[in-house]
Amino acid sequence: MVKFRVVVTGKILPLALETIKQHCEVKAWDDPNKPIPTETLQEWLRDAEGLYNSGFAHINDALLAQTPQLRVISQPSAGYDNVDLAACTDHGIPLGNTASALTETTADLAFTLLLTAARRITQGWDMVRSGRWQKSSDIPFGIDLYGKTLGIVGMGAIGSGVARRAQACGMNIIYHNRKPRPVGEFQGTQWVPFEQLLSQSDCIVVLTPLTAETRHLFNTNAFAKMKPSAHFINAARGAVVDTEALYHALVNNVIAFAALDVTDPEPIPGDHPLLSLPNILITPHIGSATPETRTRMAMMAVDNLLAGLRGERLPSCVNNEVNFR
The missing domain is CATH 3.40.50.720 (NAD(P)-binding Rossmann-like Domain)
Structure with missing residues (x-):
């Protein structure tokens, strides 16, 4: 079975990572001390079909222009101010978030x-x-x-x-x-x-x-x-x-x-x-900092990612105008 190619930009719940790996080939940035460098993200995304943006890397039009195969971006968060939403929409890429979790x-x-x-x-x-x-x-x-x-x-x-x-x-x-x-x-x-x-x-x-x-x-x-x-x-x-x-x-x-x-x-x-x-x-940005909530967020983000990779509608999508049906 051919697997989807996915980039993970930061720390991720082990259960979420294992679920993704069942369906995808994964390149994951695992340095806890620094964010993924822009150059590395650009290189990894050139042939990637999915992005699980757990490191909340900044996503803009210039980056997306170099990712012709990218189908979906998923973040385990409610906010998405690190992402140029208009650019995602222009490139036809649905952005998933986890607001309800x-x-x-x-x-x-x-x-x-x-x-x-x-x-x-x-x-x-x-x-x-x-x-x-x-x-x-x-x-x-x-x-x-x-x-x-x-x-x-x-x-x-x-x-x-x-x-x-x-x-x-x-x-x-x-x-x-x-x-x-x-x-x-x-x-x-x-x-x-x-x-x-x-x-x-x-x-x-x-x-x-x-x-x-x-x-x-x-x-x-x-x-x-x-x-x-x-x-x-x-x-x-x-x-x-x-x-x-x-x-x-x-x-x-x-x-x-x-x-x-x-x-x-x-x-x-x-x-x-x-x-x-x-x-x-x-307080140090602890709004969602409970094990129960972080687990829900991580697994909802996985559901968004896998749905986008399969060409299906994301369960939670920010730019619904490009959400698959």
Whole structure:
């Protein structure tokens, strides 16, 4: 049996790799300390039919122009800002992602950041751990979530999951997308213009994809329109936020607190000015970091890859206009 030729660009779940190898000849980049060099990727892709982009290599038109046999690109991720989607479509290559596999776990993480920020959990733990907890009057005070207004920027499946969790805490939910979703799709929520969301929200959770329009969406002007008591949560992509603007907003008490699972740059250097502030919490991009979710993501990406190689419709495709039927 003739096998498909596939390139794997980074670390991959052993079960996923073994499943691919049952159907494909695989060239896999396995150096954990550095990404696959562009020259190597170009060389490997010249006769490849599939790309499992676990290393999240940057894919652009110039690269795709040199891959005449490539049939499908599959990534074990929800986001795809490392890929030129228009170029994939122009070359007739479907791009598979795994958005549905990580919805609930990412919603868990985003809401955990909100709860942790609101109740100053990390500050309290630091006080106890360092032996500074001497009397009750010294403890850090947070805020109640009950009755507060939560603004969600990017009300997709993950945003809906965060909204359900927030409603269980008695929060009022407003959201902003480019266009309002159909009436009744997100029960108990209200679409509002972006600037209204900024000014009305006690807490803001960012879940929008990174695009040319959303890059630095949260800048100096946006932070200035928020409440001084606002709690800002980013679980989307780091570059949706102007990092310097966020730093100045926190230093100058333009907003009260920020909690981030994503940063720009990422990873954030240990000497970055943000890390010196008392009113910020940063986690190392752990939105999907559970064994259950990462396994689902890896195997969904395998399903997308194999479907594309066989000329079948991808179970989860970003550019459906070129998805096979």
